[in-house]
Amino acid sequence: MKTTAWLFDLYPLHDRMVLWFLTPEGKRLRLVDDFAYRVYLGGPEARLRGLARAWKKGGWVQRVYATRGRDLWSGEEIPVLALELKSYAHLPRLRDWLGAQKEGLAGYNCDLDLAAYYLYRRKLWPCAWYDLEVRDGGLLSIYPLEDQFALEYTLPPLSIMTLGLTRDPLIPLAAGNGLVVGWEDHHLELEAQDAPSLVRELARLLKGQDPDLVLSDWGDEEIIPPLWDWSQQYKVPLPLDREPGPAPRRFKNGRSYFSYGQIVYQGASAPFFGRWHLDRRNSFFFRESGLMGPVQIARLGQMPLQQAARTSPGTLITSMQLARAVADGILIPWRKGEPERFKSAAELLVIDKGGLTFMPPVGVHFQTAELDFASMYPTIMTIHNISPETVNCGCCGGNDAAEGTTGLIEGEKVKRGKGEKGLVDINLGREVLIPLCPSSPFSPGLKPWPSPHKPVPEAGYRLCRRREGLVPRTLRPILELREGLKARAREVGPGEARQYQERQNALKWMLVTCFGYLGYKNARFGRIEAHEAVTAYGRDKLLTAKEICEAGGYRVLHGLTDCLWVKKEGLNRGELDALCREISRATGVKLALEGIYRWIVFLASRQDPQRPVATRYFGVFEDGSLKVRGLSCRRRDTPPFVRRAQKALLERLATAATPADLAALGPELEEMAAGFRQRLRDGDLKPQELVITRVLSQPVEEYRVDTATALAARQLQAAGIHLVPGEKVRYVQLERKGPKETRVRAAPFLDTLDRYDTGHYMELLDRAIDEVLLPFAGVSSEQ
DNA sequence: TGCCAGTAAAG
């Protein structure tokens, strides 16, 4: 049977992949695909021959054969042994065996996520339409009907059920907390009754509605795990999945990890099988971009949507690099090899810097514009060919490196064809041919900037001129798609623009992280020299931009990594656009006018009012929109009341265009500020308005100082609620001094709150008010 | 008063 359908969900089950499709008529299709996990072994050929004989006799593998693959670091083709495992369960044992081998044997492609590896190998991606050929519930062939990086695509109609809690998520389900279920225009609060009847009630609704998507708040940690436990315990079936047999359900634990020097907590996950469960409180991409975020990244990252939604941008960009590597026939090293080359202390001093900063003059400025480089770091990686394997590569140091070899990883060598779309029939025993490195040497479209022969500024590293690196190959299509989405968002009306905005925003985070990952010692495709090369080029380009601005008669007020603020009497859009074009030409990175400010304020350091700080500023563009960075209202530890007060003042300020306007607003703003102070003193604010949110930076026991955060976390601990690093603590400050037990009150114990530390909140409020009003104290109407 | 642990922001 042939049909058209949308790839919805997939997961491994008993050594096969199960795929769920939705048809345009709204039917659900469950199909099975035999897929053997294939790993590669590299080493001396004699050793590989010996191993091949041994493996054939053993019971783990269904196929063993000699083949070739491309080494990531050298770009050379090397002989390898391919092993196709009989069972997915043998994978950990194979890794154990590999780990125990002595030097000289390298394992490749042996630690990839099963579903993702399946998608890489089959060249498929979720949330796209395919033509399928089906027989007896098995997938015979599959062909995509759209491009992976398409600007436009459609989703089939999805039936949605929502799930939430009636009270604070720290209160356990059915022990003070109730379940809220919604579908279409229904909204039902299931009373917090006994556990079995709660399960029974939800089971009835799930069965009746059979939603494609269950969209929850706190479902991953607070709702699904207890419901599932009760379902097992009381033998009440709960049809979370569409998988007919028992699903391989396991709740992945939450974990705390560091990212960009900050601790983050990724909650446990409770995915469904054949149905989507998305916990919007536990999905970075959903929080950032709504449903289109996870959909877009599941396609690009070639990852099941439920996994993609819960993953970090770093894991996602790694997945794209892995997909690229598999598609290009590159062998994926098991653990990262390359150690960082030794550097002298003097070298470190020169190289180990981040973005460049110019310090702004404190105070209010008029006639000022902001210019931003678009996706500066990813563009640098792309145009300068920066990738872990291209920095000080082995092939360009000498003279006669292998140039332009193409071939196939399995099967005989052939010339690379044009427009290699790379879609293959499902193999069903047939060998899948994988082209090697399609852009080796540099593809015709790639123009190294300005010359690949020049060493990296400051660091002096060389970059490969023969092979385009894995990172640039991965980034180029993302950059193109993001530019396309941004352009589309500008063309269409505001209503339609939203989905394009959501999608381009999801891509932004992948691009940002891709750069960050180059610097991680343990990232699979990280290499510190590559990271340094990127920031070195970044500083070089910002400096170039500054010089061009100054040559054009502009005064550069401020600069921050990839943005510039410039000032000139009578500055206008036409001249600025021309300036941007000139800088874009000179640097190879697109510089665009972010906007002309009616006025902008650069704030002073609070410790030394003479000294500016780089990252705190606010201003109003010509169209009246605000840009605010680093102020109280941008901080997550600012209580909502203070945040709202500051925002109200800012919004009033945004109506002023000229120095005279600003001066005239003074009395009204003071009056507003007085009003906020009075409300605080009156003491009738709701506790929710005063909640301070902080992230736990370490295990509760390890706090040496009794900060409010530590006290609040201990209060929760005493009530049996255990928090781990990266989780949020919410509390209200009751009194600053006095016994530690009563200084703060943690949420969710705020219902009975009858007082708060007015002095503390007044300080926060004053600080927020001063931040936005004090800079205008000296502004007179003549300025 | 000064030190430093703890926390957050912008890019």
Place this chain on the structure above:
DNA sequence: CTGCCTACTGGCA
């Protein structure tokens, strides 16, 4: 997918 740099606050001696 496992630790930027700088600014700032507040506990504590």
